[in-house]
Structures are given as structure tokens and as C-alpha cells.
Amino acid sequence: VNLQTSVAGVALSSYLMNASGPKCTTAEELNIIGHSQAAAIVTKSCTFEARQGNPEPRYRDLPLGSIQSMGLPNLGYQAYLDMVPSLKAMGKPVVISISGFSIAENRTMVTAFQQSDADLLEVNFSCPNIPGKPQIAYDFEQTEAALSQLCQLGDKPIGIKLAPYFDMSHFESMAAIIKRYPVKFITCVNSIGNTLVIDPETESPVIKPKGGYGGLCGDYIKPIGLANVRAFRQLLGDDMGIIGVGGIKTGSDAFEYLLAGADAVQIATCFEKEGPSCFQRIEQELSDFMAKKGYQQLSDAKGKLKAL
Numbered sequence: 001v002n003l004q005t006s007v008a009g010v011a012l013s014s015y016l017m018n019a020s021g022p023k024c025t026t027a028e029e030l031n032i033i034g035h036s037q038a039a040a041i042v043t044k045s046c047t048f049e050a051r052q053g054n055p056e057p058r059y060r061d062l063p064l065g066s067i068q069s070m071g072l073p074n075l076g077y078q079a080y081l082d083m084v085p086s087l088k089a090m091g092k093p094v095v096i097s098i099s100g101f102s103i104a105e106n107r108t109m110v111t112a113f114q115q116s117d118a119d120l121l122e123v124n125f126s127c128p129n130i131p132g133k134p135q136i137a138y139d140f141e142q143t144e145a146a147l148s149q150l151c152q153l154g155d156k157p158i159g160i161k162l163a164p165y166f167d168m169s170h171f172e173s174m175a176a177i178i179k180r181y182p183v184k185f186i187t188c189v190n191s192i193g194n195t196l197v198i199d200p201e202t203e204s205p206v207i208k209p210k211g212g213y214g215g216l217c218g219d220y221i222k223p224i225g226l227a228n229v230r231a232f233r234q235l236l237g238d239d240m241g242i243i244g245v246g247g248i249k250t251g252s253d254a255f256e257y258l259l260a261g262a263d264a265v266q267i268a269t270c271f272e273k274e275g276p277s278c279f280q281r282i283e284q285e286l287s288d289f290m291a292k293k294g295y296q297q298l299s300d301a302k303g304k305l306k307a308l
């Protein structure tokens with residue numbers, strides 16, 4: 001089955017890529033992604049200065065996913081700016097994730113990457129793990145203020161990484177804001193923020209930062225990712241790039257996101273646990289799954305979730 005697709009006019013050789021977050025912080029890690037079957041290279045969200053991140057333990061594997069409060073550990077945006085040529089040399093699109101602590105920082109970083117050879121800029125509005133920093137995506141005024149400053153800084157497509165929403169009115173409010181700015185794609189969803197996993201033996205949380213509150217990832221959040229992709233596809237129409245993420249670890253998971261309307265998908269927790277072979281495996285499973293149903297290309301099923 002032909003799994004070629006595009007997001008905001010950038011052609012992708014297949015439907016799957018890594019998600020910003022796991023195993024995409026260093027040049028070595030990004031090199032592994034570049035040499036895998038992943039259709040693009042997506043970098044760890046970068047900040048103005050390099051960061052160590054939150055105190056450990058800050059990541060814990062769970063039976064159906066993980067909980068983490070990494071705290072944006074990264075090399076600083078200049079390091080990723082310097083890496084772009086070597087990442088591009090691997091022959092696939094480069095997606096830079098940007099997560100500034102202010103509109104001014106985001107403006108500086110977006111402007112810098114607009115002048116680089118990067119292909120897509122994914123501005124992260126939804127990191128839940130910085131103590132004292134609310135998620136931009138849950139503050140509609142802040143979201144609007146940020147978009148008014150970040151979308152016209154160059155001709156490279158700007159996308160936003162959104163937190164999961166859980167209320168129809170929030171989908172509608174966000175869609176109305178997004179429609180007012182030249183946002184070319186959205187990535188749904190980031191982890192479910194501020195969840196709590198308790199170890200009854202130690203009678204304590206399983207991660208240290210923020211008293212144990214962290215982002216929930218993996219199988220647990222697939223129904224939320226699907227709902228967000230579906231809602232924004234219906235509200236924003238077919239021209240908006242939509243990247244689905246959340247709990248994809250098999251070809252049929254990826255197919256579910258296709259039915260919900262995703263143009264492409266990102267893999268985080270499964271990549272963290274399985275490694276780069278997951279891209280080829282899931283891609284093959286998706287192709288086989290679609291072939292069995294008689295589909296020949298992604299558009300045969302995209303957004304075609306049937307009503308019961």
C-alpha cells in the first residue's frame with residue numbers, strides 16, 4: 001500500500017515519524033532516527049539555553065505506557081540550529097520542536113529556524129512539566145497572543161503541538177483561534193499532563209518532580225489522541241495538516257488515526273521502549289492491514305470513520 005503523504009506541503013515517504021521527546025535530543029540519537037525507516041527527523045523540544053531538566057527519577061515505564069516529567073532537558077536551540085545541515089544530509093524532512101518560556105523566546109527561536117534548512121517548525125504549546133509554568137494550550141488568550149507573534153516570521157510552515165482537550169467547547173474555542181492565523185499544521189496530542197502514579201509498596205509517587213505529577217503516555221492515551229485528531233479534522237477542514245500521536249504501537253493503531261483524519265502520525269513511547277525498528281514494523285503492519293481491506297493508498301481511508 002502506498003503510505004506516502006504530506007504535511008503542510010512537505011512530502012513524507014511514509015505515514016510514520018518519531019515524536020518530539022524520547023531519544024531525539026543528541027546528534028547521535030537523531031542520527032539513529034535519520035537512518036531508520038522514520039519518514040522524518042523530529043527533534044526534542046529546544047529552549048533558549050541548554051537545560052539539564054528535572055531531578056530524577058523523572059521517567060517510569062508502566063504496563064501500558066509511561067509517566068514522565070523530564071523538564072525539557074535539551075542542548076539549547078543553537079545546538080539544533082548547528083545540527084540542521086547534518087540532519088538534512090540524511091535525506092528526509094527535519095522537524096524542529098521549539099518550546100520557549102516566553103513569546104519573545106519563541107519569536108527569537110522561530111526566526112532563527114526560519115532562516116535554516118529545517119522543513120517544519122513545531123511550536124510546543126503543551127509541555128506540562130515545568131514547575132510553575134502553565135501549558136499555553138490551556139490558556140486561550142496566551143495561545144492567541146503567541147500565534148499572533150509566531151506565524152508570520154518566514155515561509156516555513158508553523159505547526160503547534162497541542163495538549164489533549166476533553167471538552168467539545170475547548171475544541172471549538174481552539175479551532176476558532178487557529179483559524180485566525182496561518183497555522184499550517186497541528187500535532188495532537190501531547191501527554192496528559194499532571195497525572196499521578198503511586199507505588200503502594202513504597203507509599204510514594206514513582207517519579208520525583210512536582211511531587212510525582214507527570215505526563216501520561218502510551219496506550220492509556222490513544223482514545224484521547226484519536227478524539228482530538230477527529231475533532232480538529234472536523235472543525236478545521238481538510239487543508240489543515242494534522243499529525244496524530246498518542247499510544248500508537250501497531251499498524252492498526254496507526255490505521256485508527258488515519259480513520260480519525262490524521263495526515264501522518266508520530267511515535268513516542270513505543271519508540272522509547274522498542275527502539276528504531278518500531279518504524280519499519282508498524283509501517284509494514286499498517287500496509288498489510290490496509291491491503292487486507294482492499295485499500296491502495298492513505299487517502300482511501302483518511303478521515304473516513306463511519307458512523308455507527
Ligand SMILES: O=C(O)c1[nH]c(=O)[nH]c(=O)c1Cl
Nearest residue numbers: 069070071072127129191215
Ligand atoms: O518534560 C518534558 O520535557 C516534556 N514532557 C512531555 O510530556 N511533553 C513535553 O512537551 C515535554 Cl517538553
